[in-house]
Amino acid sequence: MNSKVSNQIAIATLYVIASTIVVILAALLGYIIISGLPALSWHFLTSPAKAFTAGGGIGIQLFNSFYLLILTMIISFPIALGAGIYLNEYAKQNWLTSLVRTAIEILSSLPSVVVGLFGFLVFVVQFGFGFSILSGAFALTFFNLPLLTRSIEEALAAVPDEQREGGLALGLSKWETVLHIIVPAALPTILTGVILSAGRIFGEAAALIFTAGQSAPALNFTDWNPFNISSPLNPMRPAETLAVHIWKINSEGIMPDAKAISSGASAVLVISVLGFNLLARFVGHRLFKRLTAG
Amino acid sequence: MLINPSSPRLDDGWLERNIVDPSLKSQQPIVLETQQLHVYYGDNEAIHEGDLKFPEHQISALIGPSGSGKSTYLRSLNRMNDGIARVSGEILYRGVDVNRPEIDVYEMRRRIGMVFQRPNPFSKSIYDNITFALKRRGVTDKKELDEVVETSLKQAAIWDEVKDKLTKSALALSGGQQQRLCIARAIAVKPDILLLDEPASALDPVSTSKLEETLLKLKEDYTIIIVTHNMQQAARISDYTAFFNMGRALEYDETSQIFTSPKVQLTNDYVAGDFG
Amino acid sequence: MNNKLQKQLLKRSKAAKLERxxxxxxxxxxxxxxxxxxxxxxxxxxxxxxxxxxxxxxxxxxxxxxxxxxxxxxxxxxxxxGALPMISGSFVVTILSALLATPFAIGTAIFMNEISPHRGAKLLQPVIELLVGIPSVVYGFIGLTVVVPAIRNIFGGSGFGILAGTFVLFVMILPTVTSMSVDALRSVPRYYREAALALGATQWQTIYKVVLRAATPGMLTAVVFGMARAFGEALAVQMVIGNAALLPTNLVSPASTLTSVLTTGIGNTVMGSLQNNALWSLALVLLMMSLIFNLVIRMIGRKGAMSK
Incomplete structure (x- = not known):
């Protein structure tokens, strides 16, 4: 077989492989959306789930997912920002830094179920938080920190050193320069990273089943006092999220319309992740423009 | 003279040098001088010797081929090399050695400001670029800030061009405007000395000559030390000129002396355009 | 000596305090x-x-x-x-899904980067980015409603088992391995290709003999990374594998993995009991494997850096 023929065979094979992938992926997306769309309705998105009968919604789970997401971000963003700043602006190349980097790498590759188990051990049991939004938010914080730290570090590194020198030469400390010049300049990239990690948090379930719990007690959406037990804002209540809900009803759900609910919930999850992706692109683009143009 | 025995070039013996003391020539007091200044990057000695005295309200130019150490020397003066290079020796700012760890480097840099090779305005509005450092230092009075913005921009000769768009992003300005904005930003904190590291190297000829005019006006209020690649520029604007080569200041004298009758052969070769 | 100035310069400024x-x-x-x-x-x-x-x-x-x-x-x-059923279950699904995903991922990466960069950037790149973001429970749910019934129809039995788990993991790790492989290919300098083509090599010879060789460490990292992800994936696998703690004898009978036993078991045991401790031992095995995958990725990186 001469090299021209084998060249053509190889390239044809690559075309086949790439098209197969596109077909698999398109079918996957299509299936999620098409099978999920019929289930979607305002009622479905807002009403509470039913355990034994058909017609339940995902309202509480959806709220829980967003609340948990926001709480996780509130906890993890400042930590990731501090860590990212230290790594990019202060860390010297020594054994401590390489140890820290190794640790972050390990954390990012840990199975999320292990992170969840650790959260269970420390927050649910040891600290006595029980199955609660707070326990879940801490577990998701560990899950979120490595990637967020890395993306913040990269965003800071992309800001030219001239900007740092500009601040230092005015007699400002490095910290002030970083906080008030470098971070704002890196904001579009940082926000993009935050939104992308939000998508990851939104869909995470394994880290939550033993921390935020697998039940969604009824909420009183007129009571916004976080200290009341039925208040949606109460961080100490157990909170099944959308992703956990999908897992739960498929492993042990007994409602007759479990499949329709899962389809609908999956579609909501995927559409949300898609939304986060688009938002990340949009925000990055928009802010970048606003910062550079007159 | 032998400071670092590991550096072989110091052993070459006699070196032709001519460093004058400006205090013997002019009435101006010396505001900044270095003594036994050595700069090391790791094990490499970037500046072997560069002991100069800078007179008040004068422009002193540092010239020399690339890699001669003139920028390194300049950046050492307000300790911008902290954490990058090791600087030994004394940097006397109005008699106070500022090259000591107990000196508050931020207050020192407020007094000894710096403008860089590439214009580096912050990605903020023109107004915020000027007021940023002041606000960080606790100035909140709007009237005071407005005043500083106007005087700094006027001193930097850019007021007329930007006075109607102070809230616009500084990044929308042209390169030359950005550089003058950076000068305005530097003088907004009321420094004593301005260090300029090849401030015109990224500018076109028109912007360059505008910048030079600005500097000539600024020397009434500030002491200026400028690194430049451009010998004509040094000749046009500076009162004193130092010639650097291979990490040493070889000659330092009044600019007219350097360009008409240098005493050191290498300086002569350089200003005549024979190398560099 | 200028005493007033000296004093001002020695005073610790607000900036210094903030810095600290x-x-x-x-x-x-x-x-x-x-x-x-x-x-x-x-x-x-x-x-x-x-x-x-x-x-x-x-x-x-x-x-x-x-x-x-x-x-x-x-x-x-x-x-x-005896944890062997779960340990082997985890390894079998991991290895099978990696074996399945690798040719597809690398083929697609080559297509995206070498054959049709335009279509790669416009079509495949966004799709793959999106797929990386799809939550694992969604993969599990689709496995449950599509893959498991399909296997049941073809091979009989319940449909739950290693094969279903393998398929789900294959689709899950595919986007990750692909996009990392694309990065690996992208880091091969352009002049490698130009030099090979200039010597008269065909496009495939250039890809196979030059580009792939140069990108091997990066691709290996991508595959190991995918394996680490597959090994640690919990819910998607748990939903389709059948959760029977039996040593797998074939691909279509219910089995279990470390993660699946953990997710189903930890809530049903009492803290401190042997039953509970044994589950934590499984978690420890999972953790150790994760560290080992990490180590392997580092070793590949170091070797790749050395051979360059």
Whole structure:
């Protein structure tokens, strides 16, 4: 077989492989959306789930997912920002830094179920938080920190050193320069990273089943006092999220319309992740423009 | 003279040098001088010797081929090399050695400001670029800030061009405007000395000559030390000129002396355009 | 000597104080992450090792025992905590899904980067980015409603098992491995290709003999990374594997993995009991494997750096 023929065979094979992938992926997306769309309705998105009968919604789970997401971000963003700043602006190349980097790498590759188990051990049991939004938010914080730290570090590194020198030469400390010049300049990239990690948090379930719990007690959406037990804002209540809900009803759900609910919930999850992706692109683009143009 | 025995070039013996003391020539007091200044990057000695005295309200130019150490020397003066290079020796700012760890480097840099090779305005509005450092230092009075913005921009000769768009992003300005904005930003904190590291190297000829005019006006209020690649520029604007080569200041004298009758052969070769 | 100036310059400014504060705070944030990682390892290890030290289970029996039934005591008077079914289940689904995903991922990456960069950037790149973001429970749900019934129809049985798990993991790790492979190909300098083509090599010869060789360490990293992800994936696998703690004998009968037993079991056992400790031992095995994958990725990286 001469090299021209084998060249053509190889390239044809690559075309086949790439098209197969596109077909698999398109079918996957299509299936999620098409099978999920019929289930979607305002009622479905807002009403509470039913355990034994058909017609339940995902309202509480959806709220829980967003609340948990926001709480996780509130906890993890400042930590990731501090860590990212230290790594990019202060860390010297020594054994401590390489140890820290190794640790972050390990954390990012840990199975999320292990992170969840650790959260269970420390927050649910040891600290006595029980199955609660707070326990879940801490577990998701560990899950979120490595990637967020890395993306913040990269965003800071992309800001030219001239900007740092500009601040230092005015007699400002490095910290002030970083906080008030470098971070704002890196904001579009940082926000993009935050939104992308939000998508990851939104869909995470394994880290939550033993921390935020697998039940969604009824909420009183007129009571916004976080200290009341039925208040949606109460961080100490157990909170099944959308992703956990999908897992739960498929492993042990007994409602007759479990499949329709899962389809609908999956579609909501995927559409949300898609939304986060688009938002990340949009925000990055928009802010970048606003910062550079007159 | 032998400071670092590991550096072989110091052993070459006699070196032709001519460093004058400006205090013997002019009435101006010396505001900044270095003594036994050595700069090391790791094990490499970037500046072997560069002991100069800078007179008040004068422009002193540092010239020399690339890699001669003139920028390194300049950046050492307000300790911008902290954490990058090791600087030994004394940097006397109005008699106070500022090259000591107990000196508050931020207050020192407020007094000894710096403008860089590439214009580096912050990605903020023109107004915020000027007021940023002041606000960080606790100035909140709007009237005071407005005043500083106007005087700094006027001193930097850019007021007329930007006075109607102070809230616009500084990044929308042209390169030359950005550089003058950076000068305005530097003088907004009321420094004593301005260090300029090849401030015109990224500018076109028109912007360059505008910048030079600005500097000539600024020397009434500030002491200026400028690194430049451009010998004509040094000749046009500076009162004193130092010639650097291979990490040493070889000659330092009044600019007219350097360009008409240098005493050191290498300086002569350089200003005549024979190398560099 | 200028005394007034000296005094002003020696006074610690607000900037200096802020600098100290900021540096300390950001350092503490970084240390918090680092300490957490060590805490996770130590906590999981101390719980996981309790099976061997407090409950005196033989570690070899644990790793090689074929029977997982922590409530039952065997003939030797020891509880039946043989983890081999789960360990082998995890390894089998991981290896099979990686074997399946690798040619597809690398083929697609080559297509995207070498054959049709335009279509790669416009069509495949966004699709793959989106797929990386699809939550694993969604993959599990689709496995449950599409893959499992399909296997049931073709091979009979329940449809749950290693094969279903493999398929789900294959689709899950595919986007990750592909996009990392694209990065690996992208880092091969353009002049490598130009030099080979200029010597008269065909496009395929250039790809196969030059580009792929140069990108091998990066591609290996991508595959190992995908394997690490597959090994640690919990819910998607748990939903389709059947959750029977039996040594897998074929691909279409119910089996289990470390993660699937953990997710179903940890809520049903009492903290501190042997049943619970044994589950933590499984978590420890999971953790150790994750560390080993990490180590392998580092070794590949170091070797790749050396050969360049």
């Amino acid at each position: 504060l900021g540096k300390t705070v950001s350092f503490l944030a970084l240390m918090l992450i680092t300490v957490t990682v060590f805490a996770i390892i130590i906590f999981v290890a101390s719980k996981g090792l309790a099976t061997f030290f407090s409950n005196h289970v033989n570690i070899i029996d644990f790793l090689t025992g074929k029977d997982w039934n922590p409530n039952v005591t065997n003939a030797k008077g020891q509880p039946e905590v």
